[in-house]
Amino acid sequence: MQTKYIFVTGGVVSSLGKGIISSSLARLLLSRGYSVTIQKFDPYINIDPGTLNPYEHGECYVTVDGHEADLDLGHYERFTNIQTTKANNVTTGRIYKDVIEKERRGDYLGKTVQIVPHITDEIKRNVKKLGEEGKYDFVITEIGGTVGDIESTPYLEAVRQLKWEMGMNALFIHLTYVPYIRAAKELKTKPTQHSVKMLQQTGIQPDILVLRTEKELPPAMCRKVAQFCNVQPEAVIQSIDARSIYEVPLMMLSQGLDTIVLDKMQVAGRKDADLKEWNTFLDKLHNAEKEVTIALVGKYVELQDAYKSISESLSHAAAWSDHKLNLVYVHSEKLSDSNVEEKLKDMDGVIIAPGFGKRGIEGKLVALKWCREHNVPTFGICLGMQCMVIEFARNVLGFEGADSVEMNPETPYPVIDLMEEQKEISQMGGTMRLGAYDCRLKPESKAAKAYGKTQVKERHRHRYEFNEKYRSDFEKGGMECVGINPDTKLVEVVEVPTKRWYVGTQYHPEYQSTVLRPNPLFMSFINAAIAYSEEKK
């Protein structure tokens, strides 16, 4: 089948959940046996979101090939179970960089380089790239930003042109918002009408409208929107607040989003959607009776998007273990010896979050000391693992002032040190140790038992590492290095085997947990937390 392109735009406000709708549609098409990929175009000038702080942009997701990506790519993978790569996330910065490099090389043969056609052509080339691999029946392209933004204009022009080139093989889905005015007790469709008008002014006629709403939209209202916006009535779909994002594919299925797409793109010979496993997950997610309480200790707790992949991984693991997840965010800057007991005593498990810089570190160390001494299942991820090492050095090995050189370059015990390969690096963007690397696990370790194998590959994003020089001190003291990179010998996993579950990973297992394939380490951690909660009763 010739590759079909679906473009998803958004209007009225941002944060409508374009990523979730794109992912849900992808899930439905996959469940009918089609091959699908999703890509995101972000209209900012940063080359990638790697240099953005979480307050700006939430979590930075990392793809298997080491691209620092928008967090929506995390949703794409969690919904579809298909890995994304650098090609799935393109920014305006990257488009411009490529065009400017071509100009410097003389590729434009003396022409004046302009937004149209040079930037738009570069966008079109990137849109078609994944489709040209011949692997996908559908390429869903999410255009970041909101229609009407100055930044989005070249993207809309590029996809408008593509529609003309592709005809039936291209389709537009536009997401808008229908506000509910409480005082008037009314839902309002005017913003949707305006937003569609604005889209039409760019030359794009949406085929399908998805209306985000907090309240059920009356059918007459959908018909009215259809009439005003030149869209068929059945192609006006509501996206009402759901109990969980993972319910959205079913909401879309019940309104026939996938069927409308297939009809409009004239795809023949379809299979029915097989969502058996997905439904099993949802059933467990919504109907679990017992609860497991996990604390996530980090410095961005007021901003839950900063730890999106971790919270989603926990929710996958808890649901598959037939438990409801009660996730408690604990602010690392507010933790001290005097309140740690009160904050953590009711937890069945504690996660120490990744991060950069000094802020909140002492709170993470306080939490770790308490967890280690009280034998609470504890999971340290990246910086969390490095903190496990620092805390153990200070309080068990007696290495006073032990630290990471990231926090204290003068520390007498640099138990976490800058990686050799990082020492000459001065550029910030894309220069960390990024992407998937092999890790060999000690057969008897908790990690190896969790994965059920000793050879794993997980994704990384860091500059610092466990200092090999102290390895024997740690092992003698009771913290073992159980995961090693076979090529570089870097320590990737540490454990205190005498504890219930005290595991730290230099890598980020949360980047590889999907609904249908929960990450084994998260499963193992949640199971340890559940066992601990049973024991406490």
Ligand code: GLN
């Ligand atoms: N700041 C630490 C490093 O660069 C940890 C990074 C992280 O947690 N992702 O090594």
